């Protein structure tokens with residue numbers, strides 16, 4: 018708990034980096050010691066504070082939550098940035114995050130009304146505004162380099178398009194994204210957005226990003242950065258919708274709700290963990306995985322086992338097809354009572370030598386005190402869940418949300434509303450949804466129009482040197 022007026026500092030999960038302020042880590046990924054940044058203490062959300070937040074707009078609530086974690090951006094600037102990020106223009110209605118109560122104990126929290134129809138917009142839209150603000154304050158520029166197989170890249174591009182001081186170079190495997198994803202990304206004609214279609218597969222794109230970022234001199238000269246899922250500000254932006262969900266589903270202080278979260282890299286549900294640590298009355302945080310069940314296995318057994326590529330499956334909820342969970346170290350940091358040496362032992366020594374670790378018995382006991390539960394679902398479960406949700410409630414859900422819905426049903430408890438986080442709109446996975454229900458989800462008007470728009474993409478060989486040359490000519494380094 019933080020005493021009033023103690024400024025928030027950020028520390029590395031591996032204990033080997035100096036404590037720094039929010040603005041110093043805003044544009045960063047990993048801490049210099051290879052760890053992830055976490056607030057040195059969690060600000061405390063008192064019942065009185067929570068009650069005083071009822072009735073705030075989403076942008077106002079975001080301002081209030083962010084204000085507890087940021088002491089080096091003036092409050093009125095935070096308010097302006099949140100107001101510019103969470104608009105009815107970007108999210109289709111002034112509500113920003115609506116709910117659907119299924120009436121059987123489950124409530125869907127709709128996080129995918131942003132420009133790319135997936136929950137990543139919730140964080141990315143704010144991140145774009147924060148990045149532009151901070152770069153301007155520092156009088157510098159940033160060139161974002163990324164690889165995408167579809168979803169993360171488009172969320173980043175829609176967040177950064179047209180922003181001062183930011184240029185985006187996004188590599189994608191040529192011809193391997195869905196037509197919907199291509200229409201979404203390639204129709205962006207903003208001069209600061211460069212879609213590079215690489216002659217190769219997604220892994221080739223990722224290898225090129227690693228090669229380019231690994232050239233430290235090039236990286237520094239060209240001011241190369243990323244927007245990956247370990248960025249702290251992204252996680253912080255996600256804390257807001259847990260508070261929003263609690264406020265919407267409760268009437269009195271101290272009432273509990275539970276959340277089920279379709280999970281991959283553990284970023285989304287880690288934000289729920291942060292909210293719970295702040296004192297938000299969350300009973301259960303249920304981690305739902307698909308066949309790639311690294312996280313479910315951990316919560317069942319206390320063993321974290323990274324998968325090889327032959328054990329990483331392509332599923333119909335592809336955004337959860339992960340072999341390891343890049344934000345998981347943040348949770349373990351709390352489990353080991355913030356002992357950086359122990360985190361290093363687990364994530365450097367043990368992960369490095371045998372691709373996994375098992376917690377000690379006292380650590381396993383401690384895991385149970387954080388409210389987590391878990392479950393997994395498979396392709397058949399997704400189809401059945403999508404069909405049943407449509408037939409019983411008239412609600413279409415996408416394949417990822419279906420993983421959440423399926424697992425949530427095993428964790429319902431009398432008197433505790435279960436909020437299932439919707440992470441994408443069904444239209445993004447229209448084929449599977451149609452297969453399950455016989456109904457093809459309709460794209461929102463703004464997205465339907467994309468199909469006819471001109472597209473711009475630059476074909477590239479899978480060659481890091483040629484791509485460096487392209488970046489050199491177009492990067493903003495002013």
Ligand SMILES: *Cc1c(COP(=O)(O)O)cnc(C)c1O
Pocket residue numbers: 135136137168246279280281282283284285286336337417440441
């Ligand atoms: C990214 C993503 C997820 C997984 O979220 P994590 O923060 O990586 O756990 C789930 N569903 C969809 C649709 C996503 O795009």
